Amino acid sequence: MTRNQRLVALAALILLALVPAVVTDTYTRHIFIVAFIYGTVAVNWDLSLGLAGLFNFGHLAFFGIGVYTAAILTTALDISPWLAIPAGGVTAAIAALVIALPVAKLQGIYVVLVTFAFGQLCMQVVLSQGDLTGGAEGLVRLPYLSIGDYAFIRDFRFAYYYVALGLLTVSVISLLLLAHSPFGKSLRAVRDNPDYAAARGISVARQRVLVLVASAVFTGIAGGFYAIYLRVASPEVFGFSVATLILSMVLIGGAGSILGPVFAALALTFATEAMAGTRGLEEARFIIVAAAMITVLRIAPSGAINIFSRFLTSGRKT
Amino acid sequence: MDGVLIPTLVSGLLLGSLYALMASGLSLIWTTLGVFNFAHGALMTVGAYFAWTVSEQLGLGLFTGFVAGIGAAVIAGVLIELLLVRPFYGNRSMMLITVMTTLAASTILERGISIIWGPRLKQLPRVVEGQVEIFGAPVSAHEALIIVLAPVVLLALWWYTGRTRSGRSLRAVGQNASSAALIGIDVPRTFSLAFGLSAALAGLTGVLLGSIRFVTPGLGTDPLVNAMIVVIFGGLGSMGATAGAAYVIGMMEALLILWLGLYWTPAVLFMALILVLVFRPNGLFGRAA
Numbered sequence: 030m031t032r033n034q035r036l037v038a039l040a041a042l043i044l045l046a047l048v049p050a051v052v053t054d055t056y057t058r059h060i061f062i063v064a065f066i067y068g069t070v071a072v073n074w075d076l077s078l079g080l081a082g083l084f085n086f087g088h089l090a091f092f093g094i095g096v097y098t099a100a101i102l103t104t105a106l107d108i109s110p111w112l113a114i115p116a117g118g119v120t121a122a123i124a125a126l127v128i129a130l131p132v133a134k135l136q137g138i139y140v141v142l143v144t145f146a147f148g149q150l151c152m153q154v155v156l157s158q159g160d161l162t163g164g165a166e167g168l169v170r171l172p173y174l175s176i177g178d179y180a181f182i183r184d185f186r187f188a189y190y191y192v193a194l195g196l197l198t199v200s201v202i203s204l205l206l207l208a209h210s211p212f213g214k215s216l217r218a219v220r221d222n223p224d225y226a227a228a229r230g231i232s233v234a235r236q237r238v239l240v241l242v243a244s245a246v247f248t249g250i251a252g253g254f255y256a257i258y259l260r261v262a263s264p265e266v267f268g269f270s271v272a273t274l275i276l277s278m279v280l281i282g283g284a285g286s287i288l289g290p291v292f293a294a295l296a297l298t299f300a301t302e303a304m305a306g307t308r309g310l311e312e313a314r315f316i317i318v319a320a321a322m323i324t325v326l327r328i329a330p331s332g333a334i335n336i337f338s339r340f341l342t343s344g345r346k347t
Numbered sequence: 348m349d350g351v352l353i354p355t356l357v358s359g360l361l362l363g364s365l366y367a368l369m370a371s372g373l374s375l376i377w378t379t380l381g382v383f384n385f386a387h388g389a390l391m392t393v394g395a396y397f398a399w400t401v402s403e404q405l406g407l408g409l410f411t412g413f414v415a416g417i418g419a420a421v422i423a424g425v426l427i428e429l430l431l432v433r434p435f436y437g438n439r440s441m442m443l444i445t446v447m448t449t450l451a452a453s454t455i456l457e458r459g460i461s462i463i464w465g466p467r468l469k470q471l472p473r474v475v476e477g478q479v480e481i482f483g484a485p486v487s488a489h490e491a492l493i494i495v496l497a498p499v500v501l502l503a504l505w506w507y508t509g510r511t512r513s514g515r516s517l518r519a520v521g522q523n524a525s526s527a528a529l530i531g532i533d534v535p536r537t538f539s540l541a542f543g544l545s546a547a548l549a550g551l552t553g554v555l556l557g558s559i560r561f562v563t564p565g566l567g568t569d570p571l572v573n574a575m576i577v578v579i580f581g582g583l584g585s586m587g588a589t590a591g592a593a594y595v596i597g598m599m600e601a602l603l604i605l606w607l608g609l610y611w612t613p614a615v616l617f618m619a620l621i622l623v624l625v626f627r628p629n630g631l632f633g634r635a636a
Contacts, residue, residue, distance in 0.1 A: 131624035149572040153613040319451035
């Protein structure tokens with residue numbers, strides 16, 4: 030990352046931290062909070078898909094696992110949401126480890142199929158275990174976050190805003206540190222030239238396991254927070270539509286760039302929320318997002334997806 | 348045990364037939380273009396809804412409905428090829444990009460269907476009424492028809508791709524597109540042909556499924572996951588292995604439902620798949636690429 034990019038990121042963070050001083054209505058803050066959560070999911074997907082070039086299409090499963098971990102722990106076991114949210118990160122990481130076992134050895138389309146099927150199977154399990162998960166209706170009325178007597182929903186979601194922003198910031202900073210570490214460099218080496226990387230002693234299989242687990246941690250925590258914040262867990266999080274939305278954030282923001290998907294997440298969340306509030310567009314917004322994603326892929330197939338080539342040139346600087 | 352086992356095997360046969368129809372459509376596109384069509388399930392749904400509109404809403408009869416459903420799926424399939432796959436030929440990351448574009452197409456079709464037809468459940472009438480017995484197990488005649496029809500369709504497809512000129516051109520393009528072009532095969536037309544044929548299979552599966560299950564916007568996308576498990580198991584390379592894997596998975600699923608119940612079957616099936624892949628990364632019957 031260049032110095033300019035770092036300055037832009039820092040300026041953006043300061044601006045976002047000041048937003049609650051200006052924006053005082055609950056609804057706008059709510060969209061910001063959702064955008065921060067989606068942004069966290071998108072940047073972590075970018076780690077496996079963009080930075081490591083791993084064809085992971087089951088990323089939303091980690092998010093959904095976080096959602097349901099927090100929801101089940103707080104409803105069935107009465108555990109405090111403060112513990113249930115990070116627990117989502119733990120279960121997501123364990124799930125990532127399980128899925129990484131076959132993925133470490135597979136090639137090309139089979140990686141796509143296995144990870145995708147994994148996400149859909151998580152949904153089937155959630156739907157079938159109705160006693161625990163609430164089935165198709167999901168779980169509702171989860172406990173909310175509070176410290177002492179102060180509920181985080183108060184003061185127009187003031188506290189929730191900063192928790193969400195904090196989550197996104199910590200996640201982005203860890204990813205940037207990771208991307209610039211020797212490990213991150215070896216990830217790009219494997220992505221850009223797997224044969225050469227293997228010849229230099231990098232274990233592709235080990236990399237894939239580590240990347241999947243690393244990308245699952247914050248995604249699971251984001252899922253846990255999402256459930257507690259909205260106070261519901263619904264099987265929709267595993268569906269095609271949410272996956273398409275987050276994927277379009279990664280692609281439109283520029284895969285492999287980490288900061289790009291954050292800005293795309295903010296823009297797209299506001300755009301889709303605005304469409305959700307417009308009559309006649311409630312369903313159509315998913316179509317519009319999908320069409321936008323196709324357009325980006327058509328206009329800049331190797332520009333938006335720099336999984337293979339773009340970082341060959343700009344990657345030297347990062 | 349006898350009283351339960353035979354009906355279970357018959358229902359496994361039914362599942363296997365449906366998976367074989369779906370998976371052979373996926374495999375056809377994969378072997379010809381190297382593209383995995385994530386919108387295949389949505390094409391099934393398109394077929395079922397058009398068949399419902401023509402046969403039930405317009406009252407033109409089931410046969411006309413079937414033709415309309417399959418025709419609509421073919422048109423949608425060819426459009427997907429033209430708009431979402433063709434622009435990326437020759438791109439180094441074509442496989443990955445087309446995964447995303449067909450995934451987007453699936454969302455567009457599914458949401459579009461739910462906007463046009465609304466959330467109310469619909470059902471197609473059965474092709475044939477009444478019941479038949481297979482090895483003493485009572486089966487509805489419609490399901491028996493699917494069980495008989497699937498191998499016939501697969502054999503016809505096998506004959507077509509192996510014995511006819513245009514069918515063999517599909518395989519030639521799949522093996523080496525530039526050499527195929529050199530000997531005078533119209534490669535882009537062959538790509539459309541593969542997509543159209545696969546979409547016709549999807550439409551057929553959709554209309555058949557539409558009279559067993561309720562027609563919903565998710566009609567095709569739900570069984571698509573199992574069709575994926577089939578193609579991972581069998582490998583995408585050969586139609587025979589894919590069809591074989593479809594019946595194996597169908598039988599396994601039916602037996603697992605009998606032993607473990609409906610709830611745990613998907614998870615156990617998936618765990619079995621992961622185990623197979625850990626030891627055989629190219630699928631059960633697959634060969635190294």
